[in-house]
Amino acid sequence: MLSTLLASAVVTAGGVLPVPLPPLPTDPVPPPTAEVQQVEVSGTLSAADGRLRRGCKDYRYAYAVVSESEDWTFDITLQDRFDRGVNSQSLLGPYDDEAGVLTYRLCRRATSPGRFTLTGRLTAYEGTSKETSVTVTESFRLRRRNR
Template identity: 40%
Template sequence: MTPVTRSGIVLGCAALAAGVLTAVPVQADPPPDPVSGLVGQVLGHGQKDGGRHQRTTNERGHTGARDGVLRRGCHDYPYRYVVAVRSNDWTLETFLDDRTGDTVASGAFAADSDPKKARRTFRFCRYSTYAGKFKIRAKLTWYNDAGEHVAWFEPTYFRLRRP
């Protein structure tokens, strides 16, 4: 290694460290938990907004489905959702993942046209779907005087077996 290369690496590392250590947070509010900010991000705790508006929780609602049979052809498979926010301005996105992690179906609901509690269906086909354990993920976005809020429901699981 030549002295020029060695000094270039040292200067690059120093510049990187200076940039990381002097970075100014985008949000001026104090973090809600002690492991936020740079340390929390490195360790995987908290979100980019300090964890204030994005949490994985059941307090904002939930989803669910019963175990069943993965029938031949394309069919509707029922599930339910409950939205538990005080706002009348919300949207809910649901995603159905199969056992391989692929999203095989989804749904979208809004306060303007859908109730806060309902039974709906995912439609998918057996020829492109594996039997086994399925996961329902749901993302709720709602708005109030404080602005936009986002919450991911705890995932729920159900099984579909071959006949």
């Protein structure tokens, strides 16, 4: 009877003992990444050197947007030689033209002559997950009018 109890204990213990498992990986496996293609986008800004005219006058600069997507934004700021913002404009595709001329107003009495910088941040969107941005800068001079 002792042998039956001993055999029963061995079978019970054998059923309770853990079976060795294969070793777990130590390096986490990265999830598969979907290949995201960037949307092609480029932009230009262009302004000519000129003279600050008497009074408050309109001045002009040209812009152009090249994008595979019709959904884009072009945020443009104009800063004077002291890095003070003197104008800003935003364009939205497909509502605004991809190229054109914009105007801004300066008053000679409140404006210091010198170098001005146009900075444009162009962002193109493709769906909700793809976004491509590029920054464009252009500098030009406005001199005081000779007397």
